[in-house]
Amino acid sequence: MNPSQQQNEASLHAVDYWQVIKNRYGVILLTLLLVFMTASVITYVMPKKYESFATIEVKPRGRTIDPLDGVVGNRMPTMTPQFFGTEFEKIKSRNSLSRVVEKLDLNNKWGVSPEMALQILKNIVNTQNIRGTDLISITVRHQVKEDARDITQEVAESYKEYRTELESKSLEKGISELRRAVRDQEDKVEEDRKILTTISRTKDIVYSGDRNFSRAGGIEEDENRIFSLNEYSKIESEKMQLESQIQSLLSYDSEQLLIYASGLDLPDNVIKSLYPQYLELKRQIDGLRASGLGERHPSVVTNQRVLTTMKDQLDEGVINLRARLEGQLEMAKERLAKAEVKKEEAKKEAVEGNIDKQDYDDAKRAFETDQALLEQMKLKLISAEIDDNITEDTIVVHDKPVIAESPVSPNVTLNLVLGAVVGLIFGVGIAFFLEYLDTSVKSLEDVERYLQVPVLAVIPKDVGVLHKQNGMSPDAEAYRILRTNIEFNRKNPEDNAITVVSGGAGEGKSTTLVNLAYICAQGGYTTLMIDADLRRPRLHTFFDINNSVGLTNFLTTELMLEDVILQTPVDNLYFMPSGILPADAAGILNSRRMSELIQDVKQRFDLVLVDSPPILGVSDASVLASEADLTMIVVQHRKLPRNMLIRVKQAVENVGGHVIGVVLNNVDVRSDSQYQYYTSYYTYYAPAESQIGPPVASGSGSASSSADSSKESDLY
Incomplete structure (x- = not known):
């Protein structure tokens, strides 16, 4: 099915729906009228309610005590995404609203039990956050306008008292815990001091205020230990280089051996100077042959003899070089063995020194950390005790409730509009339902589909x-x-x-x-x-x-x-x-x-x-x-x-x-x-x-x- 056909079918369905509405407009109008009249009667008989509201500003609680917190005194107030929802529940909580019932004697005034009065009060109190601000609006709807005003004011005051009590209890508990933590920390610092003194005396370590490790003769021992380690590394590197050179001399063939030997920078290495001469003479012989001279030509024969002599000298030089490298390798091994003994001794001394240093550093670090924490906790305890005497008002009432002049419920306009809308919807629904139940012939398609004529x-x-x-x-x-x-x-x-x-x-x-x-x-x-x-x-x-x-x-x-x-x-x-x-x-x-x-x-x-x-x-x-x-x-x-x-x-x-x-x-x-x-x-x-004339008379x-x-x- 192409898009144009689909569009035509959609248009056809829309026309059919409109046709049903036109055919059943009487039912729709009647339903609309009945629902509208019902909404009007209900609106008329509904009791009138008056609304009073108070606007308050609620600040996050900043007076909290944490013995391990590094910030002293009041912290910066933090507001979580759930802050206002939590405060709404506090306002409508039993602990807050029960104060209102008791102060205004609502159970006797309304003639119900205290529990029922609390439930009724909870249903008529509404809280919401004013968009874009940190303000909370407390609204109360009641049939008596004076009661709505009094209840709203008392709800705000009771919530303020309840929240102040919660903060005071939390602060007192925090100060008490902070005092206990200070005493425990003082005991811990004294224990750290004893441990540090014992280690200093046992290991012959002089305590200083900084974090440096010092003992008698310590610098000279460290220098000797470092020298032994460096000497061992140097000798070991030299040994590995000699082994590599000897292995290369054994693995290359004649020509490759000469090339490698000529590149070694060693004393008494005749190959380094003789091998370039050997190559030059060889190129000269090749040039003579290329000029047309035969193998028995005097120049060719003479140069060939000199080349053979140089080759023998090179081979002998390689042998001598290998022997010299092997001798140097044996000497390097002996020096390496001696250096390894010194290294082990230096390593043992270093391990013992590091263990002593680690024990000393750990004890010193623990002592200094606990001492710094104790000082910080004492300072915070002083700040908390001072802060406890300072009154902080975290709830501010900006708009006090007043007596409402006109009722807010029922909303006549809204109810009538809703009645009309609901009536229209119900009317249309009933019209389509009746159309669904109606099995009569409605269109030409119905006739032709069912009768096939x-x-x-x-x-x-x-x-x-x-x-x-x-x-x-x-x-x-x-x-x-x-x-x-x-x-x-x-x-x-x-x-x-x-x-x-x-x-x-x-x-x-x-x-x-x-x-x-x-x-x-x-x-x-x-x-x-x-x-x-x-x-x-x-x-x-x-x-x-x-x-x-x-x-x-x-x-x-x-x-x-x-x-x-x-x-x-x-x-x-x-x-x-x-x-x-x-x-x-x-x-x-x-x-x-x-x-x-x-x-x-x-x-x-x-x-x-x-x-x-x-x-x-x-x-x-x-x-x-x-x-x-x-x-x-x-x-x-x-x-x-x-x-x-x-x-x-x-x-x-x-x-x-x-x-x-x-x-x-x-x-x-x-x-x-x-x-x-x-x-x-x-x-x-x-x-x-x-333009049509009168009908023609019969008989004409x-x-x-x-x-x-x-x-x-x-x-x-």
């Missing part, structure tokens, strides 16, 4: 009898559409006998038949109307014709057809009344003479329309449906349930009848906007109505009447 026409509401009106009125166009759809929906042109049925009485079946007959007659069709409703005939009343002789007389006597068919004031329109009503209408209609009558009038007239009683009420309509060629069902809009409509079709088909289609009658096109497309001819006809000549004179002569 086309809708031949949509007849607007309050359409009168057309032959008594102007033939060019917009109402006539609906029946012209019906005539056209009947013409195109009947498969056989010879099927010109149509019975008009409905599910129940009062659906406009007879009016639809008369108007359709009139339109067909206007269109040049010789049309016969047969009033076969032998229970409650009505067709004769549309033309002011006597109903004493008609169909029943023809079926029960030997009267001729010409004796019971009457000419109406409308050209090409003929009428057969019902006649005297019989006792057994179904038996008369279900006769051979009735079948012969239908076949005879089909030959004489272009169109035969048979009016019948409601098909669900009596069996007459089923008989007529079986006799006629086609059956047209008239359904009043929003009246017949869908399942009853299905039964109407089944009743026709069960007797062998054929349903040509459905006429949706009495549609309120003003409220049902979905039908405006089917009745747009009203707009088309409206501008020309003022017309082209249709002259054209059909031959058919009339066949009838008479």
